[in-house]
Amino acid sequence: MNIKELFTVAYAYELATGDVDSFSSGSHEIMLGIKFCKDKPKEIEQEVAPEPVVEIAIEEIEELKKEEGVIVDPDPIPEPVIVPEEKIKAPKDFDRNVFDLKVKFPLNDNQFSDSFEASLDKIVKVIVENPDLKVEVIGYSCDLGSDKTEGNISKNRAIVVKAYLVQKGVNTNNISTKGMSDSQQVVPNISEINREQNSIVEFVIKK
Numbered sequence: 001m002n003i004k005e006l007f008t009v010a011y012a013y014e015l016a017t018g019d020v021d022s023f024s025s026g027s028h029e030i031m032l033g034i035k036f037c038k039d040k041p042k043e044i045e046q047e048v049a050p051e052p053v054v055e056i057a058i059e060e061i062e063e064l065k066k067e068e069g070v071i072v073d074p075d076p077i078p079e080p081v082i083v084p085e086e087k088i089k090a091p092k093d094f095d096r097n098v099f100d101l102k103v104k105f106p107l108n109d110n111q112f113s114d115s116f117e118a119s120l121d122k123i124v125k126v127i128v129e130n131p132d133l134k135v136e137v138i139g140y141s142c143d144l145g146s147d148k149t150e151g152n153i154s155k156n157r158a159i160v161v162k163a164y165l166v167q168k169g170v171n172t173n174n175i176s177t178k179g180m181s182d183s184q185q186v187v188p189n190i191s192e193i194n195r196e197q198n199s200i201v202e203f204v205i206k207k
Helices: 018-022 051-067 096-100 114-129 147-167 192-198
Strands: 007-014 027-034 135-139 175-179 200-205
Touching (some): 096 114, 096 200, 114 147, 135 147, 147 175
Parallel strands (some): 135 175
Antiparallel strands (some): 007 027, 135 200
């Protein structure tokens, strides 16, 4: 393909045959060429009419057009293409209360109950409808087990909740996760009830 007598684009495919076909399925070749010098124009062999004759012929044609009412318009100027400006989408109003959800987990476990899926689906709907929304998922744990174990559980709980939201259609870039150690508690770990309150995941709107 020659483009404006300046660029050359070529493509070739070679099929491997014989003993080579067991090692190769063929080869592709793409060639890009640039011509730095234009070809010398070919000389016109036929005689060129004298310049005055040509000028007279053109003038006679223009006079005939005027007599016959033919209007010769100059080359039309193309009208500019107006691209409509994209409408700025205003953020949709949403109920921030849906992010007050506390997803509860059993002690020393990172699997939440199916009963929370309906509430999580509401969060999914809000984030999908507001793609600029940034939400942080924070996991907590109680004081049972070592600090490392509880830290991993709290982080895994946040990751599990994020995975559910992403599976339902939320962009992974809209969700960040954080795991809190047992020293960063929702309530003091002084009873079994309080430990259950610390085995949760909560949400914080960052943007």
